[in-house]
Amino acid sequence: MRIDAIIEDARVRTLDPARPTASRIGIWAGRIVGLDEELDGARADVVLDAGGATVLPGFNDAHAHSVWFGQTLAEVDLAAERTPDGVYDRIREASGRSADGEWIIASGFNPLGLDGRVDRDALDRASDGRPVWIKHASGHAATLSGAALRRIGVDDGPREDPLGGVIVRDERGRPTGLLEENAMRLVQDVLLPDPLVRIEEALGLATAQYAREGLTSVTDAGIAGGWIGHSPREFAAYQRAHERGLLRTRMQAMVTLDALVDLDGHDDDPRAVGLTAGIRSGVGDDRLQLGPVKVFTDGSLLGSTAAMSEDYEHDHGNHGYLLGDPDEMRRRVLRAAAGGWALALHAIGDAAVEYALDVIDEAQAAHGRAAMPSRIEHGGVVRPEQLERMAALGVSLVPQPRFIDEFGDGMAAKLGAERTGRSYPAASVLRAGAVLAGSSDRPVAPGEPLRVIQSFVERRTETGAQYGPDERLSVTEAIRACTVGAAEATGWAGRKGVLARGALADLVVLGDDPHAVATDRIGAIDVVATYVGGDPTHGGLDAR
Structure with a gap:
């Protein structure tokens, strides 16, 4: 039988109780067709040398926000800021790159880790009057500058909170710039949908x-x-x-x-x-x-x-x-x-x-x-x-x-x-x-x-x-x-998450075995290669 690829000299942890480990993986048409002795007699178009590296099933994140995450890669990153002044500095830098009236959008803001509180008026000064939308890391709140509040129709007068959300106000009844939960829709009604x-x-x-x-x-x-x-x-x-x-x-x-x-x-x-x-x-x-x-x-x-x-x-x-x-x-x-x-x-x-x-x-x-x-x-x-x-x-x-x-x-x-x-x-x-x-x-x-x-x-x-x-x-x-x-x-039991015959050929090659390093070093293990359906999406193994 001729197949697409065989990975050899691998330390495979299959996560399949019927066969926990292996050293060879056969791939055909995006799926695993055999391990070890199941490949005897098979010929492959390409033989990949894992060089003794650890191979696991590809990782699966069952709950993420991919569009939101991708957009944060192009927005002002506030994740490392621990003081209001640090936040203002980042907004001021972004303002210098922005056209007049253009929205400044920032992400990764964690108010729990902040020494102090961000002030809407200080945001107005830092942005030179441009509207500022700061997305909290929780995804359940946002902080806006005064200019941004006016853009979404929230002024300093009385206004009813939306169902399931809060426009936070100070002791005088003036909006602080903090919007909780469904109140964030007020921003999105103005800026969304995205193209x-x-x-x-x-x-x-x-x-x-x-x-x-x-x-x-x-x-x-x-x-x-x-x-x-x-x-x-x-x-x-x-x-x-x-x-x-x-x-x-x-x-x-x-x-x-x-x-x-x-x-x-x-x-x-x-x-x-x-x-x-x-x-x-x-x-x-x-x-x-x-x-x-x-x-x-x-x-x-x-x-x-x-x-x-x-x-x-x-x-x-x-x-x-x-x-x-x-x-x-x-x-x-x-x-x-x-x-x-x-x-x-x-x-x-x-x-x-x-x-x-x-x-x-x-x-x-x-x-x-x-x-x-x-x-x-x-x-x-x-x-x-x-x-x-x-x-x-x-x-x-x-x-x-x-x-x-x-x-x-x-x-x-x-x-x-x-x-x-x-x-x-x-x-x-x-x-x-x-x-x-x-x-x-x-x-x-x-x-x-x-x-x-x-x-x-x-x-x-x-x-x-x-x-x-x-x-x-x-x-x-x-x-x-x-x-x-x-x-x-996610409804893919037996077809993802294991390296077994018939499963999708999704796998990750690691520079070390997570079982063999100190637990505080697991996150630092190098990802040598990632394969989806047998095709490399990151890195790759050498062909013999």
Whole structure:
């Protein structure tokens, strides 16, 4: 038998319990056709020498925001700024490169790590009167200059807050420039939708970076609507980027619930909602696929807007809130389920997790399980009985361990010791028998998968403090979360996340074995090469 390629002299960790290790991998037509002795007698068009390097299944980020991330690569980066003056300096530099009246857009801003508070009037001075839009790293708030507030129709007079959002005001009633949750739509109503070509270029930038990090599959957790979407035709931009060869990774996209519309049908059909997001024929292969519908049930732990069953620590009377009328949101989610959609419910606080599980339970009872698993996105605080319920319902949990590295001290202060122990769980998810999927929520937090694995293992905050140490994973468990677990959560169990006969030939070649280095060095391991369907997307191995 003649095949496309054989990789030899590799230290393969397959993550397949039936054959945990191998030294040779055979590839034909984008899939793995055999390992080791299964290749005896086969001839290959090319033989690749791994030189004893470690080979793993390609990494899968089950929750990221690829368009948003790609755009941040071209925006003012505030991630390293720790003082208001540092923020003003970066805005002043950008102003010197901007035309009069042009919007200055900045990303990566973390107010929890800031020594002080950014002032709207100081932003006006730094920008020389240009409108400034600062996107918070959490994705659940934005800070605007005074000029930007006026551009979106927010003046210093009274104005009602939008449902599920807050225009934050000072003690005199004057807007501070901070917009929470759905109030951010006021900015987007002015600046969006983005042109399709801009979205395509952002996807090209994002997926090129993904490939350099060993990622072979990524799920975009919300497109085409809400405050997270960039255009009602956003999926069309994905298709165009795929056709132009810009996508370096396999992509799955979740459409937001508010992008779905009521569907007509026979009187005997259930009332359902469906999609008008620019989709056309060609959707649904192993390179580009429509995922679950994305639903935001609550807000952000960083912004103290996630819905908790108890008040935040030292914030009496505030336990967050749901981002809409609970009954109306439930009705819409059930109609999405009636239309055959899997459900991906953003739920950070334990009260939101309870609400999400109730809705998923009701949806499955009425309409059965969808073609791919339903999911809880984030799980900032999860109670033990909720994990058991997830396992029983077949619901995957998709947490982001890098939040601990980046924001852990601030999150712990908001939660207190007892809830911190149940925050962004991992080990207890596996003990309960539920599916744990590795993810980053990039660009909310950095997303290099090897660093995600390290974070699962170490669970230490930015100052080195332990954060729920009982939830630490072994190195093998952490790798499985970012491969096998992510594949299961995205509906690709057995076809992604393992190196076994019949699986997609998606793999990453590493400069060292994560099991063989100190845990604090896992994130620094070199990604030698990344292959998608047997084709190199980053680096490459030498041919013999």
